[in-house]
Amino acid sequence: MRLNFPTATKARIIQAFGNWNPAMYPGGRHMGIDIAAAVGNPVFAACPGIVDLVHETGAYGYGRHIIIEHGDFKTLYAHQHKVFVRVGQTVDAGFQIGEVGGDPTDDDKVDGASTGPHLHFEVLLSKQPDMDYVKTPYGWAVDGFNYLLKYYAPRPLYVGRVVELTGIRVRPAPSNTNKDDYLDSFSFGKVFDIAEVMPVDGKGYMWARVNSLRTEWVCLEYQKRKYVDLKPLAVSPQPSPSVPAGTSPQLPSEIGEKEIRLDEMNRMIAYLQERAKELE
Numbered sequence: 001m002r003l004n005f006p007t008a009t010k011a012r013i014i015q016a017f018g019n020w021n022p023a024m025y026p027g028g029r030h031m032g033i034d035i036a037a038a039v040g041n042p043v044f045a046a047c048p049g050i051v052d053l054v055h056e057t058g059a060y061g062y063g064r065h066i067i068i069e070h071g072d073f074k075t076l077y078a079h080q081h082k083v084f085v086r087v088g089q090t091v092d093a094g095f096q097i098g099e100v101g102g103d104p105t106d107d108d109k110v111d112g113a114s115t116g117p118h119l120h121f122e123v124l125l126s127k128q129p130d131m132d133y134v135k136t137p138y139g140w141a142v143d144g145f146n147y148l149l150k151y152y153a154p155r156p157l158y159v160g161r162v163v164e165l166t167g168i169r170v171r172p173a174p175s176n177t178n179k180d181d182y183l184d185s186f187s188f189g190k191v192f193d194i195a196e197v198m199p200v201d202g203k204g205y206m207w208a209r210v211n212s213l214r215t216e217w218v219c220l221e222y223q224k225r226k227y228v229d230l231k232p233l234a235v236s237p238q239p240s241p242s243v244p245a246g247t248s249p250q251l252p253s254e255i256g257e258k259e260i261r262l263d264e265m266n267r268m269i270a271y272l273q274e275r276a277k278e279l280e
Contacts, residue, residue: 001070001152004094005214006046006077007119009172010183011037014118017143018134031134031141032076032122039081039108039117041100045091046075046121046148046213054087056110060137062120063112066097067138072241073147076138078120079112123147145213149193151241156193156211156233160220162186164227174198174207174217183216194230 015034053067062078081101102114123144133140162168169182193211200206204223210216220228
């Protein structure tokens with residue numbers, strides 16, 4: 001399935017799924033992913049699907065929002081300033097379905113529970129899953145980007161670990177021409193999946209594309225100075241997104257904010273085991 005980042009590539013994620021804030025959220029935890037963007041920035045469909053709901057007057061704190069049906073799951077796009085689709089319309093990944101809103105200082109009165117312009121994005125399941133979730137008025141929300149990458153993106157080829165003590169920058173393209181043009185940063189020790197590696201170019205750079213919904217590149221090596229330790233991942237079958245119903249506890253803040261995903265722990269263990277063998 002083709003996947004697409006749901007708004008402008010350079011927009012920054014400002015709040016992750018599951019953050020604990022009982023004063024703001026009825027269930028205590030954030031139901032989706034918040035991406036900061038200016039009013040009027042595009043909102044894109046994250047996957048191919050059919051528009052299931054267009055709510056122009058706002059509900060449940062979402063403000064003006066859209067839900068798209070994708071078969072095994074749905075995606076929700078909240079705090080929109082404008083919508084460009086209708087119920088029943090078929091859309092492809094990357095199709096512009098609306099514009100970012102959520103600014104309480106402008107003349108749009110359908111912002112919902114928003115303190116500033118941003119896109120609130122959710123992946124919703126129709127049945128209670130046996131993975132971490134937050135119950136919402138529209139279903140069971142899961143960690144959206146990780147869910148889509150795990151079940152619907154091509155399998156990553158490598159796992160990387162940052163070995164540069166000062167960390168590395170995440171860029172929108174494999175180029176270091178503009179040193180201020182970056183999307184994020186990875187600190188020392190960060191472990192992450194890699195979808196593609198580019199050979200060393202004529203300037204001595206070696207780049208890798210991060211396994212992400214948007215286009216993200218990091219420098220692995222420059223003139224033989226290594227910034228990221230690279231290990232190939234074993235080829236394994238794509239997991240099934242159809243999971244049986246189960247019980248997923250609503251985690252308190254001290255656990256939820258520090259939660260480490262099992263797959264990331266397994267990758268770290270595998271990396272440490274490899275390093276131990278090299279040092280023997």
